[in-house]
Amino acid sequence: MSGVFYEVPSGETVDVKPFHMAVTGITQHGKTEVLKTLMEWVRDKGFTVLVIDVKDKTLGDPDFAEYPHIPIYMEEVAEPLPLLGLLESDAKMQLKFQFPELIKACQRSRTLVEIRDRLQAVVEGGKIHPVRKDKAEVLLLLINRLIEEIQRVPVSGRLELQKGMINVIGLANQGFSEAYKQIVVRAVIHEVRSKYSSIVTFFDEAHIQIPEGYGSASKDWIKRTIKEGASSRQFLVIADQTLKDVDKDVITQCPIKVFGGQTGGRLEAERTVQYIPVRGDLKAEDIMTLKLGHFYLSTREWTKLVYARPTWLSREEAQRIAKGEVEPDSEEIQKFRARALSFSKELSQVIHEVEIYGEAKTYGEDLQSGYEERLQSLEELVVGVWPR
Ligand SMILES: Nc1ncnc2c1ncn2[C@@H]1O[C@H](COP(=O)(O)OP(=O)(O)OP(=O)(O)O)[C@@H](O)[C@H]1O
Ligand SMILES: [Mg+2]
Incomplete structure (x- = not known):
């Protein structure tokens, strides 16, 4: 079953x-x-x-x-095809005219930063056709945004x-x-x-x-x-x-x-x-x-x-x-959800408190009776109302 x-x-x-x-x-x-x-x-x-x-x-x-x-x-994406898909969905537009420039930048690059540096070099390079520069700039903008986001959060x-x-x-x-x-x-x-x-x-x-x-x-x-x-x-x-x-x-x-x-x-x-x-x-x-x-x-x-x-x-x-004996959105049914929610909120609150007391204890701090009390209520919670 x-x-x-x-x-x-x-x-x-x-x-x-x-x-x-x-x-x-x-x-x-x-x-x-x-x-x-x-x-x-x-x-x-x-x-x-x-x-x-x-x-x-x-x-x-x-x-x-x-x-x-x-x-x-x-894992960073540095292959041209998936990277193109990524940038397209980010820009919400097709980038097929920019694709050749992206392929060039991906050659011999293993990271997004390397790809960015190569595009940067194209943009800053001396004799370059304005159309090519334009394409490189679009890619540069999108890749820079991605790099910033990746660096924002530790992974x-x-x-x-x-x-x-x-x-x-x-x-x-x-x-x-x-x-x-x-x-x-x-x-x-x-x-x-x-x-x-x-x-x-x-x-x-x-x-x-x-x-x-x-x-x-x-x-x-x-x-x-x-x-x-x-x-x-x-x-x-x-x-x-x-x-x-x-x-x-x-x-x-x-x-x-x-x-x-x-x-x-x-x-x-x-x-x-x-x-x-x-x-x-x-x-x-x-x-x-x-x-x-x-x-x-x-x-x-x-x-x-x-x-x-x-x-x-x-x-x-x-x-x-x-069987149709009771409606899923009835109060009778939805109260089970409310009960489960408040149970899990209370449980995590008590676990949190017990952990804090536990930490204090390992550092030999004075606990008085709080720790034992919280442990007790944790036990009661778990024994009394465990939903399943
Ligand atoms: N099988 C069910 N029986 C009874 N009530 C339910 C059931 N499934 C969901 N509910 C109720 O409907 C609400 C919404 O459910 P849920 O969050 O699963 O919807 P969803 O389809 O994921 O919505 P969204 O697309 O907005 O994420 C729940 O909070 C719950 O109260
Ligand atoms: Mg949902």
């Missing part, structure tokens, strides 16, 4: 095997919640889980703030993964550009591809990494993993609100699709139906009227309407929702 998906209206659990997955649904449909349940599910199956959190939130904490984080890992030269655990690389809410996010995803997926097996990599906002109609620095490695990753049990789970901006091939090649509501427009709902291989008489209306946390779960053999259990909900309650 996987405990992720419950069929509507029978309430029976639906089992799938870990594989590449695509998750969609309009804002607030429940994508992030289903991603978290999937993360814990594959981890419990023995996989290493890697989440690259690229989603900037206008309100509140980053999506995966409650999971263990590892340092940002990156690790090693992917510090904890095997069999959930690992989050946090790129959210720090003002990173899409180009920067692509460089990190490219480096991480490249590293995972060559060194790890039994690993599932998750990322939201898939249009940044695999845009439709544009290049990106990370696209080639993502496509390679989708095509060849299964033999070494390297899987990707990608999510986005809609399908229209995401590379069609990649979505089509994801064997498992988890498609949620599209209430905004008929067009996107129709597009969603088109991506479902076994669709029977499924219509755009069905996609447009999906309830919170409900998805069409689609494999190459079948499609089922399911309710996805959030991590904070018991299997019994999830089953009741799938």
Whole structure:
């Protein structure tokens, strides 16, 4: 029993095997919640889980703030083709006229700084045609911006993964550009591809990494993993609100699709139906009227309407929702979420305090009774109300 998906209206659990997955649904449909349940599910199956959190939130904490984080890992991009994809998506325009100049600057360069210096030399060089100078200046501007951003935050030269655990690389809410996010995803997926097996990599906002109609620095490695990753049990789970901006091939090649509501427009709902291989008489209306946390779960053999259990909900309650006995947005259900949230806030506060006391203790400072008290309340918290 996987405990992720419950069929509507029978309430029976639906089992799938870990594989590449695509998750969609309009804002607030429940994508992030289903991603978290999937993360814990594959981890419990023995996989290493890697989440690259690229989603900037206008309100509140980053999506995966409650999971263990590892340092940002990156490798510079100095090959002309991925670098071109990167600069194009950064500039939001094609740079095909600048490409020859970029190739020249990349020759014999191993870092972005070297590439920058060579472009600088072109711009400052004496006899140079103004058109060539112009192209070099555009590239110089974009590369300078990238170098500044890379130097802003300390990164690790090693992917510090904890095997069999959930690992989050946090790129959210720090003002990173899409180009920067692509460089990190490219480096991480490249590293995972060559060194790890039994690993599932998750990322939201898939249009940044695999845009439709544009290049990106990370696209080639993502496509390679989708095509060849299964033999070494390297899987990707990608999510986005809609399908229209995401590379069609990649979505089509994801064997498992988890498609949620599209209430905004008929067009996107129709597009969603088109991506479902076994669709029977499924219509755009069905996609447009999906309830919170409900998805069409689609494999190459079948499609089922399911309710996805959030991590904070018991299997019994999830089953009741799938059977239609209680609504997912009802107060009765949402109070479980509020309870889980306040529990995890309180827990991390108490852990923090215990750690501070512990540190003070190692330095022989006077503790009075505070430490023992906090330890006591930590124990009570964990024993009394552990949600699962
Ligand atoms: N399966 C579910 N059952 C009940 N409530 C849910 C479920 N999934 C999500 N919710 C509720 O809906 C809210 C939004 O969910 P979530 O953050 O997963 O949406 P999202 O699709 O990721 O949205 P966005 O695209 O804006 O990131 C949650 O805070 C929760 O209250
Ligand atoms: Mg979300």
